[in-house]
Amino acid sequence: MIQNVGIIGSGKMGTDIFNYLSDFEYNLTWFILFEDEKEKLQRSFQKRITRQLKHELINQDQYNHKKSFVLTNNLPDLSSCDLIIESIVEEESLKKELFKELEKYVNPNCIFTSNSSSIFPSKLSNTIPVYGMHFFYPVAFKNIVELIIPDNSEKNSTEILEQFSANINKINFNQNEKQAFLLNRFLLDIQVKAFELAKTHNIEFIQMDEISKTIIPDFGLFEMMDHVGHQTMYNSVLNYSDMDKDKERFQNLLFEIKIRMNELRPFIDNAEVDNLSVDNSKKIKNKLLSEIDIIYRNYITEFNIKPEFFKAALSDFCGLII
Numbered sequence: 001m002i003q004n005v006g007i008i009g010s011g012k013m014g015t016d017i018f019n020y021l022s023d024f025e026y027n028l029t030w031f032i033l034f035e036d037e038k039e040k041l042q043r044s045f046q047k048r049i050t051r052q053l054k055h056e057l058i059n060q061d062q063y064n065h066k067k068s069f070v071l072t073n074n075l076p077d078l079s080s081c082d083l084i085i086e087s088i089v090e091e092e093s094l095k096k097e098l099f100k101e102l103e104k105y106v107n108p109n110c111i112f113t114s115n116s117s118s119i120f121p122s123k124l125s126n127t128i129p130v131y132g133m134h135f136f137y138p139v140a141f142k143n144i145v146e147l148i149i150p151d152n153s154e155k156n157s158t159e160i161l162e163q164f165s166a167n168i169n170k171i172n173f174n175q176n177e178k179q180a181f182l183l184n185r186f187l188l189d190i191q192v193k194a195f196e197l198a199k200t201h202n203i204e205f206i207q208m209d210e211i212s213k214t215i216i217p218d219f220g221l222f223e224m225m226d227h228v229g230h231q232t233m234y235n236s237v238l239n240y241s242d243m244d245k246d247k248e249r250f251q252n253l254l255f256e257i258k259i260r261m262n263e264l265r266p267f268i269d270n271a272e273v274d275n276l277s278v279d280n281s282k283k284i285k286n287k288l289l290s291e292i293d294i295i296y297r298n299y300i301t302e303f304n305i306k307p308e309f310f311k312a313a314l315s316d317f318c319g320l321i322i
Contacts, residue, residue, distance in 0.1 A: 001082070001160075002026070002082045002083045002111075002160060002164050003026065003027060003082055004026070004027045004028075004029065004080050004081045004082050004083075005021060005026045005027070005028055005029070005081060005082070005083045005084075005085065006028075006029045006030075006031065006078040006081035006083070006084040006085070006106075007021070007028065007029070007030045007031070007084075007085050007087065008031040008078075008084065008085070008086045008087060008088060008098065009031070009086065009087035009088040009115075010030070010032040010033070010037055010038075010041060011087065011088070011089070012137065013087045013115055013135065013137060013139075014030075014087035014088070014115075015041070016135075016137055016138055016139045016140075017085060017087060017115065017135055017139055018030050019139075019140075020139040020140050020168070021168065022045075022066055022069065024167070024168055025065075027068070027069070028069040028070070029069070029070040029071075029072060029077055029078055029080075029081060030069065030070070030071045030072070031072055031073065031074075031075065031077070031078060032071060032072070032073055033073060034073065035073055038071050038072070038073050041071060042071045045066075045069075045071070046067075049063055049066045049067065050063075075101060075102060075104075075105055076105045078102065078105060078106055079105045079106055079107065080107065081106060081107075081110050082109070082110055082111065083110065083111045083113065083161075083164065084102065084106065084110060084111070084112050084113065085113050085114075085115055085133060086098060086099070086112070086113065086114045086115060086116075087114075087115040089232070090116060090117070090118060090119065090232050090235045090236060091235065092119050092123055092124070095114060095116065095119065095124050096123070096124050096125065099112060099124050099125045099128070099130060100125070103125075103127065103128060111131065111157050111160060111161065112125070112128060112129070112130045112131070113130065113131045113132065113133035113161070114130055114131070114132055114133065115132075115133060115134055115135055116132060116134065117134055117181060117184050117236060118181055118184065118235065118236040118239035118240055119239060120132075120148070120150070120177045120180060121148050121150050121177070122150040122151060122152065122177060129150055129152045129153050129154060129157065130150065131147065131148060131149060131150065131153065131157070131158075131161060132146060132147065132148025132149075132150075132175075132180065132181075133145060133146075133147060133148075133161065134146035134147075134148065134181065135170075136183075136317060142316060142317065143169070143170060143171050143316050144170070144171055144173050144183070144313050144316045144317055145165050145170040145171070145172055145173065146173045146175060146180070146181060146182070146183065147161060147162070147165065147172045147173065147174050147175065148175050148176070148177060148180045148181070149174060149175070149176055149177075150177060151176075151177065162174075171313075171316075173309075173313055179303045180243070181240070181243075182299065182303060182305070183313060183314065183317045183318075184236070184240070185240050185243070185244075186295065186296075186299055186314065187221075187317075187318060188236075188237060188240055188250075189295045190212075190216070190221065190288075190291070190292055190295065191221045191222075191225070191253065192249060192250060192253055193288065193291040193292075193295075194208050194212055194221045194222075194288060195252065195253050195256065196252075197284055197287060197288060197291075199252075201280070201284055203276065203284070204273045205222040205267045205268060206220075206222075206267075206268050206269075206273055207273060207276055208221065208222065208284075209221060209222050209223050209268060210276075210281075211276075211281055211284055211285050211288065212288065214285060215285065215288065215289060215292070215320065216318050216319055216320045217319040218318045218319035219318065220268065222267035222268055223267070223268045225257065225267055226266040226267050226268055230257055230260055230261035231261055233257055234254065234257045234258060234261060237250055237253060237254055237257065238250075238254065241254070292320075292322070293322075296310075296322055
């Protein structure tokens, strides 16, 4: 039974996870590394719940419950947690050091999870099971959670995590580490093809995004890279390439991300570009659709995924309708 939940990390995802879980009946402890940031987020959350109470979006009991949440920069304050969700920067060494430190303070029955979108959870500890619990942004509007189950998992813990997901109105996409992060990897395969098409047809990335948005409406393929951050994107693509049989096909995209990261230059800038002709746009769109169909069929076969479930997961993840 999970009652006390710890969230570690105050970036975009950590903050979004905390805000989402704050609307459920869990006792939350949020670890924030720096004192000044902790105070800022504490004030922001207090204003939020005060407004909710004022406008009768929550009652007094709910307000008191939310007010009891602990925001801290002391790891020992997580000692009573039944579940910890780590959401710090996408760097394996930092995550591994964090879990090693947590073992000193947290009770032995606590379940450790990572919100990483590209690092195998088994790499994050040599002594305890760490599960992947990969939420998608924005958490309130994405129903799918990728539950990555490591080889050293415990059946009881897996069942508890599945029940926790159900309790917070999320649908599990259970995966083992051989087929982990399938939704992001699927999107990356599309991004690689879109990158190749942009280069082949000598068009700007913003023009490629205008085409891709007619297929994947939730975001532009290259706009998304800018939004995630080039360093995070680079680390993720590097990790995904290590999972793939053909690592070489990612190299040109990695090289492009590296250049833009070093030059602080986004894929999508404010420069005006000419509109593509209708015929040219249609031709590129049809090529991208054909590539997406091939990728989809390969995933269904290679990873033995139920087609209807995968279609639903992709639709929830990025708005892609297959």
